Amino acid sequence: MTYTVNCSILLTELPLLERPAAAKAAGFDAVEFWWPFESSVPSDAQVTEFENAIQDAGVQLTGLNFNAGNMPGGDRGLVSWKGRCSEFKDNIDVVAGIGGRLGCKAFNALYGNRQEEFTPEEQDELAVRNLAAAAEGVARIGGTVLLEPVSGAPRYPLLTADDALKVIARVKAEAGVGNIKLLADFYHLSVNGDDVQSVIENHAKDFGHIQIADNPGRGAPGTGTLPLGEWIARSRELGYEGYIGLEYKEPQETAFSWAIREHAAK
Template identity: 55%
Template structure:
């Protein structure tokens, strides 16, 4: 069974990283893609000088690609520091300072999804206190997303790569989604289903798809082991995506894998060229 006709995005924070940030949109377009997504591109700055988002916006527009998903500020990625919104003190304040900045960049590019990584557990801080702070900040983010007509994404990571991240199962992330929707009254929070992370957690992925496809706002893929190109590991990614399609999922699929020891432009042989162009 081949990969279904879905809308595939290239994540420019993990692919084409051999190039400077502003050259990546054009490289993705040269590889045949018309849609891209990004982690927050300035991990050290939740509110960079206006010239930096402006330059990125110009690079995306000049390349003729569309930004479809953007992370809020979440510290240093990849790495052990995951998320800021549930971390009391300076990191939470940095997240809050980023909310309108990220939403403004997303709005200027017609981006329809904003992802808010939850944040690690912190030693010496009551998890309940962190969860209350997270909910407060996620509602803030949901309102910002709603103002620009976007959805808010909450994702599961995996306990191997991110041992202090609390949302390491699909039900845990969906529970947070429900709490945000209830607290905000907006209904625009959705589950980000990352199949690589689910597999690393040992979840029954077909069951997760059957239970939560209707609650899913975005999907990301990489093979396992290795977080590599589809076909380099053991995950039946085509089967999983076909099952999602059969369950009614018509959203986007982010390619969030590492290219291995080859240039990123050579890491897409598994996906026909014509399938890379998406509205």
């Protein structure tokens, strides 16, 4: 099983730039990150420091988020955020640059919360343009934009796989881009009441990425009741060939105990 460690939510006891090496020491060869900088356009020195941390650790960067704003403060993306369009557009070249240098091909564009001062239709029109620009920006390095349903954010409009797939279909129809896919986070989909098994049966072969956490609690696999192993296996059977992103909350000491047990059982 090819797992990739989300170093923005795991290993948080360590400074950000020490986490890739910690993931490698734990036995993993791949990592993914939310946007690791405060601004959409960090300094060259900051970007180099981030890239060096990954390369020096000897791991592959498999996924990177576009700037999503202040995540701890409740922001969930700039894609549909009217007033920050230029900031999102400026971020595209930085994301594509990092991806090109590190061989990363998957880029998560969080849609953004609803704004009271604008209609959903106005925000959705902007989102289509921004997603098209992002897709075109990463296409030159063979990249794919991911669109993700999210839980726990009351003003985030994409809750189910169908919500995201409708946006993806609209972007494809209006902008003619094909490199935008669903990020199937089994935890978020489950919490939002989506029929995860049905989503897998109907769309697994077209998933751009899978992420997992157990529920309740968003903990490590085995801490809750979700049949994550079955869902992953079925997704593989139906054609999903990508990484499985580990995006859960667990102390460093026990973060990968389940993986050690899984490996020992084989």
